[in-house]
Amino acid sequence: MTTATPTVGAGVQATATPGRAARVRKRLNSRTATLVSIVLALLWTVPTFGLFISSFRPENQIKTTGWWTFFSDPQFTLENYQEVLFSTGSSGQLASYFINSLAITIPSVLFPIAFASLAAYALAWINFKGRDWVYIAIFAMQIVPLQMALVPLLKFFSTGVTIAGIQVLPAWDLVDEQKFAQVWFAHTCFALPFAVYLLHNFISQLPGELMESARVDGATHPKIFRTIVLPLITPALAAIGIFQFLWVWNDLLVALIFAGGGDETAPLTVRLAELAGTRGNEWQRLTAGAFVSIVVPLIVFLSLQRFFVRGLLAGSVKG
């Protein structure tokens, strides 16, 4: 090393060597960093991957050997899915529950978004007395845990409202499929505080001159909302839509209480939790069933990840 540049003074040499050492160390560092991150990513993916592989293995194989033997002895079948989706009786029938999940999720996403965007617009751009207080009150509702609302809300659906012995509101008296309405109602109520808060973050950041000039031109609030605000906040609506979709599709608690347990209304999650409890050893059904419930949110998530992340950041960091 020293022989190459005999003319260079000792001081220069001293600074050059740590520089090179630092570079080498940095490269090593980044290599270990890469290695560690690959190991961690594997660790995070392997459980799901194992489930996925297993769901395609024949029953006797799943029950006797680990899923990793698939690679030395690949046996492939779609029978698990066939059975868990379409067979009737206690063994699965997930196709029916899949439709329930859809029927629960679609209105439970649409209603809160529509109401929340209206409210968020009013809170951001209509001047009225006590506006800040209304916003703070709605915002604060986020801290009420779901569990605080469940018992009385169920009673509200089943017996209506009586004040001092007088029936003010009737019971809903819903049967079978009609119970979807209870779940929609509950999900909409529970989603509103967060949805209003998130959309308010977006809507209040729209340029004020835009609203001003529209007002000067004589546009009314509904018109501004429809023609100016809605198109501008489409990405935000997408973000919160994905949030709400994932939350409702993956929810167990609300569905368990308000949907009833039958195949007329219960969503996939309820059925799956039930299978895990009663048929915990029938891994051919559980693995296929779990994957059926995972696949839709996974597709939504992967295709719309960009919006989801944006919503996440708006919701958590801006405060």
Next chain:
Amino acid sequence: MEFDFAAEQPKFLMLMYGLIAFVAVVGGLLLLLDVVPAWFDRRREERLIAAVASGAPLPRRRKPREGLFALFFLLPTLLLIAVGLVVPAIRTTLLSFMDKDSSDWVGLANYSWLFSEDSIVRVLINSLIWVLLVPLVATAFGLIYAVLVDKARFESVAKSLIFLPMAISFVGAAIIWKFVYAYRGDGDQIGLLNQIVVSLGGEPKQWLLESPLNTFLLIVIMIWIQAGFAMVVLSAAIKAIPADIVEAARLDGVSPWQMFWQITMPSIRPAVIVVVVTLSIATLKVFDIVRTATNGNYDTSVIANEMYNQAFRYGEPGQGSALAVVLFVLVIPIVIYQIRNLRQQREG
């Protein structure tokens, strides 16, 4: 083995009703807001013309009724929040002071039951373990990972892999991990964890039956799901650190270690707090994982799960409500801490 599509029709019909209701309510509201003011405007115009024609003094122009508009925009939200959250929350608080038939006042009996029953004390301790471990470990993991993959070549793919569990339901995640923890008495193991233990020369275990180990194994599931959230938020915070600060530090020759503790950490402190707080609240309310994996047996139950059991399975709405109130009370200080932090951050 046959799927009867005709039997599914009532569901689609119900879904259609829901969509019609949606269009009717939202469309109706917007229409109402459009038509009614327009009608008032026309009336005013007519009066104005009439006044001009008859030579009477012009009617005064009234201020547009902003408040009324706001009320209609806010109406559905305020109504639903009142019916679905505010009133029920107040009722739950009242119910927690009543007996199991919700008819007689029993004072603090439900609360003293909380702390006298051994199994419930166990539940409270479990919840404490959850809320201490999940936010800390998930945030630490998310942070480490975010730093490791920052500006790496396959950053977006690497992040997606960690983030993916967030899309999976807690029920699905619990089944995935139950499969990892699965146990076979003798012969081949089908659970990954036992296979690893066996290949290292150990004895296979019934992981989910062994208290207190099982609680920690359930916590792993929650960390697995939530680490992605922490990673995404913190990664965004890291990217928001001004480039010139990082560059200046690099020119000064700080090591990656110093860089992390002296530049990165102080800059992303607010984001770290937000993540920890959000995860703490989510963790306190966790229900699905425990219910699916062990149903709360073998000493694994947590507050939210026990609340469901008491209120909806054992027919004890008073005791269930008391648990819900405890949950609420535990959430409040966490939220206050966050609000204080945000305010400081804004002022600073």
